[in-house]
Amino acid sequence: MPDTSYDAIIVGGGHHGTIIACYLQHAGLKTVIFERQHELGGGACGEELPLPGFIQNTCAHFTRFWTHPAYTDFNLREYGLKYIFPDQNEGMVYPDGTCFVGYSAFRVDPLTGKEQYSEENVKKTYNEIARFSKTDAETYLDLLGKYQRKWRAAFREYRYSPPTPWGVKNALERLCDDPVDGIDPVYQFMTGSQIAMDLFESPELQCLFMRAIETSTGCFPGDVVGLYVFVHVIGLTLSFESASIVYGGTHTITHALQRAFSAMGGEFCVETEVDKVIVENGMAKGVKLSNGIEVEAKQLVISDLGVPQTIFRLLGENYVTPKVARRIRNIRYDRAQIYWGNMAMHELPKYKAASLNSDIGLQPRLYMGEKDPEYLSWRYQADIFTKGFPEKWYILAAPDSIWDKTRAPEGKHTILLEEFAPPLHLFTERQWLKMKKDVEDLMLKQWQIYAPNMTRDNVIEAFITTPYDTNMRHPDMIEGGWVEGAMIASQNDRFRPIPDLSSYRIPFLKNMYICSSNMHSGGGIARGSSYNCFKVVVEDFKLDKIWEKKGRAW
Known part of the structure; x- marks a missing residue:
């Protein structure tokens, strides 16, 4: 059972949820991930297919996660994430x-x-x-x-x-x-x-x-x-x-992130679906789970779900203007x-x-x-x-x-x-x-x-x-497409997925964010949606800039 309150709640334990959870926990925020599936990872997954003894990456395959800042920030190689370079x-x-x-x-x-x-x-x-x-x-x-x-x-x-x-x-x-x-x-x-x-x-x-x-x-x-x-x-x-090949398959990325998160004291709950985000006075105050339990978010809530699920299911269409709702429905x-x-x-x-x-x-x-x-x-x-x-x-x-x-x-x-x-x-x-x-x-x-x-x-x-x-x-892979929103020029960068939501912030809530592949820099395991979302959180909450301590410009 989860505690009744956390500093930060992550809705969805896909790869971006696990990445940003590590950064928030490292920044000193007591963080929990709620994931509806039986395991973390989302598209960073693998199974014994097509037969026992064979490993298949059932979603993401070409990961290049060794280029992601999280790989060195959390010493993921020490947690079992190793690459082969042909x-x-x-x-x-x-x-x-x-x-x-x-x-x-x-x-x-x-x-x-x-x-x-x-x-x-x-x-x-x-x-x-x-x-x-x-x-x-x-x-x-x-x-x-x-x-x-x-x-x-x-x-x-x-x-x-x-x-x-x-x-x-x-x-x-x-x-x-x-x-x-x-x-x-x-x-x-x-x-x-x-x-x-x-x-x-x-x-x-x-x-x-x-x-x-x-x-x-x-x-x-x-x-x-x-x-x-x-x-x-x-x-x-x-x-x-x-080229780079992750040793053991793509699910090894998730295992390494989860181990790093747990080692820092982070918590995660699988087979635990969030039904709604609780909103009071323009603030995200916590979440209501599908079993009726309410969990407080003392500082912030971050959604690792796609924009349609985040806005229409977790919050409700009444929280956005008709123009924004129309734009969300028009995402390609x-x-x-x-x-x-x-x-x-x-x-x-x-x-x-x-x-x-x-x-x-x-x-x-x-x-x-x-x-x-x-x-x-x-x-x-x-x-x-x-x-x-x-x-x-x-x-x-x-x-x-x-x-x-x-x-x-x-x-x-x-x-x-x-x-x-x-x-x-x-x-x-x-x-x-x-x-x-x-x-x-x-x-x-x-x-x-x-x-x-x-x-x-x-x-x-x-x-x-x-x-x-x-x-x-994968409910967020609408139309069965893995990038969670076409990566055409009109849906990239400052227009991803729509201009009104491209800052990772939910504009009508002071402390709620989106970090999924629906955001810049698009679909793919090593892309920067969650890392960039964390940078926005750092700016809003005046947290330490880990990239500066690591000697990176970004």
Whole structure:
């Protein structure tokens, strides 16, 4: 049973709830997390799937949480969160037997987290690109130089800082004024496909960039993605950043955060749903649990739920103006729907492109698809939204068990597969059940184009989910999309999820906040919503600035 009062109450124990709970407890506030599920973590979860002995990340997979301030602030490696850093990052294979392999420009020491520039890997990536375009290879070096000198630091400052007010440029917008290492201002307003065509002449990199936008943000090539998405995706597409694989699966992140929180004296209650936030005289005074128990919040309440749940369920529509209520209902959730899951395999794929580069298949993110930027730009999304599946597939395969031996029994492998799907409401329940049944065979058929050994006989078992499954499991993933609100330019930064709520504060309550992925900096485990929310709380309650004590500007 929880106590009757706490300094801070966190509603929802997803990854952002556990992150901000650590910061509040560290700041001296007696903090409790209430979570309706049987365990903490939300999307930072994993299960024994598709069979016992195999570990599947059932939601978040590409976490990169070692880059999050909380990783070092709370010594999470000492609490069991360890990463493996393969020497390669992203790659793509094409039906004609050719391929691209990206080698990480920065290598990471797994013990210290220190990054070191790798001239050897840069030369390898340059040569890979030069095979199909010398011009694109030179573009790679030019972009890498700018990324190393200015973009990388600006990106991290942007991700882990609250949005600046309108009229005050943020770290990425300031780069548009840099005549040497800046970003072309027009990229703020271009679609993903326009940026791809503007940067690269080769269809190989055009297609890789467009498809990588989807994996990282859920946006389609026809979306205006903004500077944040552009810098994020270019660093991965061209393998500037090192790939990282969390040892033991994504749920290890939650376990480490929970251990750190508990070690500081924090409390959490699972299978405990908050029914309402208690409001008196313009203040959040506490919460009422679904069992009728009331718990006092002496200082603040923070919601790790999405904005619709927070406003309409925890508080009530009468607490917002009709304009704000309308804007909340108009938030777009029609991006980041995926067919997603693992196949347990007897043997790894044997790609035909290995005759060109024997390293193919050793990429934590390996895409498969045609060199057809026109299809990706114009028809891919339309096919998915109208037919359920694309005519031309662009599957992602992530073979983590190559590096992390905890993911599969000895001699076997488990490989994550991803392809994009339509929003939930476009198809009926019966249609979704049929698509769930069909998608496994369709993925295998496509895979065999690139790796002929990927036959049904090589598959031990599979567990592939659809947006229908995602929505059933995660109520805030409306329409079955993992980013909790499309990360299009009009719903990012100071507009996320709507301008009226983008400060993490509930404007009509003096001491209530939102820290979920619905806020800046968007969906994803290592993104900064909860950390930025904590910064706002620090400002409002005059708490110690942990980032200054740690020697960080942000």
